[in-house]
Amino acid sequence: MPTAPEPEPEPGEDDLHALAPPPQPVFHVEQALLGALLLDPHRLGDVPGIGADSFSTAAHAALFSAISTLPPPDPDEHAKNTKWLDHVLTTARGKARALTAPYLHTLVQVCPWPRHAPAYARMVEAEHARRRLHRAAEHLVQTVNDASLPYPVQPALDKADALAALVDDIASRFPPRAGVLPRTPAPPPATPPDQTEAIEEEQLLLATATAHPADIVSIGWLLPDDLTLPLHAGLWQCLTALARRDEPIDPVTVLWEAQQRGLLDAGDEPREVLRLLAEPAGSVEYWAERALQRSLLSTAEHTGRHIGAYADDPANTPFQLVVGARRSLADINAIRTRWQHATGATPPQRRRPAATTRAGPPTTTVAYAARPTRATR
Structure with missing residues (x-):
């Protein structure tokens, strides 16, 4: 099983704020799912119902986008080194500068069971559906009240x-x-x-x-x-x-x-x-x-x-x-x-x-x- 990449310098206060967990439980569900995919990238095929926009934070969306677009690593090689994780981090930081190697380590550590990835993904999908419904309802109300x-x-x-x-x-x-x-x-x-x-x-x-x-x-x-x-x-x-x-x-x-x-x-x-x-x-x-x-x-x-x-x-x-x-x-x-x-x-x-x-x-x-x-x- 691979370990996380080598630690990097700690991010600034603004960067830490970007990774601070919001009060919604789905944040922790997303962490568990991303941790499962970092540990076992082949499980990406088990979660077809979600995309990067399904996640509640830009950092998590960037990580999922990197995981889903990069070629999966060889399982044996992935168990020996962090080369693929380094690629994931570099790619994701193009969209979320606050991401660090320690945070990927945190994701790996907080995942209870990688084999539960489909269950985690179903929860993420459900919460995404709730957010989409709220936005659509809000757009309806705004249109009704648009005096222009x-x-x-x-x-x-x-x-x-x-x-x-x-x-x-x-x-x-x-x-x-x-x-x-x-x-x-x-x-x-x-x-x-x-x-x-x-x-x-x-x-x-x-x-x-x-x-x-x-x-x-x-x-x-x-x-x-x-x-x-x-x-x-x-x-x-x-x-x-x-x-x-x-x-x-x-x-x-x-x-x-x-x-x-x-x-x-x-x-x-x-x-x-x-x-x-x-x-x-x-x-x-x-x-x-x-x-x-x-x-x-x-x-x-x-x-x-x-x-x-x-x-x-x-x-x-x-x-x-x-x-x-x-x-x-x-x-x-x-x-x-x-x-x-x-x-x-x-x-x-x-x-x-x-x-x-x-x-x-x-x-x-x-x-x-x-x-x-x-x-x-």
């Missing part, structure tokens, strides 16, 4: 599609297991933006729909929950109910319907409701589409934040992340369908991956071929 985008809906939907594709990829790498949804609590509500514009536009929607009731039926894609205020949602329910029953619609009949539904119990003055419904402007379809757009973006932001919370919880397995993320993404898909109906947009055809075989092994379990297949459900 004049038409934010399609960019947000594109980010949602990218997030869904990533979830599919994670699902293909990790077979289903018996389990439950993530128990991660929902994140607290985001700080609400200034709703002045939304409230004014919803008032115009309600007043214009009251003045032009024939247009209400054509916008069945707008739901009460798309509106920001409970009173506005209730008044929209009143309007759609009166339209379905083909009853007269004007401010007075809507006010009476609101009373029958208990909307005025919250203290809203009848005179204020009548005033709100008596100031139409523009078209019903325009204001309804504006309301639906806000609802879609709000749903996308909530979905991104919820999936981000799942990914931040280390107690969630990759399969739990998949199940939770897909449930959250279903909310976007539902409102996307209504948006496409409202705007006449053609839904993109996203190719779904083949179904994961329920008994299929993870991508990093090649070395376990001689063992009985583990039950996955």
Whole structure:
């Protein structure tokens, strides 16, 4: 078994900081995996599911990149000298200057069992999946809140599609297991933006729909929950109910319907409701589409934040992340369908991956071929 290369001068304080272990357990898992590969380079073929970008630090990524690109050494020669380890260190230092021979010695020492490399790699792959999911969810939230985008809906939907594709990829790498949804609590509500514009536009929607009731039926894609205020949602329910029953619609009949539904119990003055419904402007379809757009973006932001919370919880397995993320993404898909109906947009055809075989092994379990297949459900 080879020993580590000869010690070099100690690195400076900044270099040591680059190698300091972060609090995440995966750092130690990565050390064990790299130590196994330094001891037994032939085990690289047992860990096909990971790459340099799977590692949490630049130093570890550089080491894995060097190990995976350099020709493997002759086993007998590797057991006698450190020539190959010297090549690994020299190559890796091109990307991570902080790496030293003593650190490679540390990696070799902390590896409990080199034959457990596939298990270590599976853990690294799982943590990488968590980080990828968190980044994709964060990109979705950032896109929703990007004030520089004049038409934010399609960019947000594109980010949602990218997030869904990533979830599919994670699902293909990790077979289903018996389990439950993530128990991660929902994140607290985001700080609400200034709703002045939304409230004014919803008032115009309600007043214009009251003045032009024939247009209400054509916008069945707008739901009460798309509106920001409970009173506005209730008044929209009143309007759609009166339209379905083909009853007269004007401010007075809507006010009476609101009373029958208990909307005025919250203290809203009848005179204020009548005033709100008596100031139409523009078209019903325009204001309804504006309301639906806000609802879609709000749903996308909530979905991104919820999936981000799942990914931040280390107690969630990759399969739990998949199940939770897909449930959250279903909310976007539902409102996307209504948006496409409202705007006449053609839904993109996203190719779904083949179904994961329920008994299929993870991508990093090649070395376990001689063992009985583990039950996955």
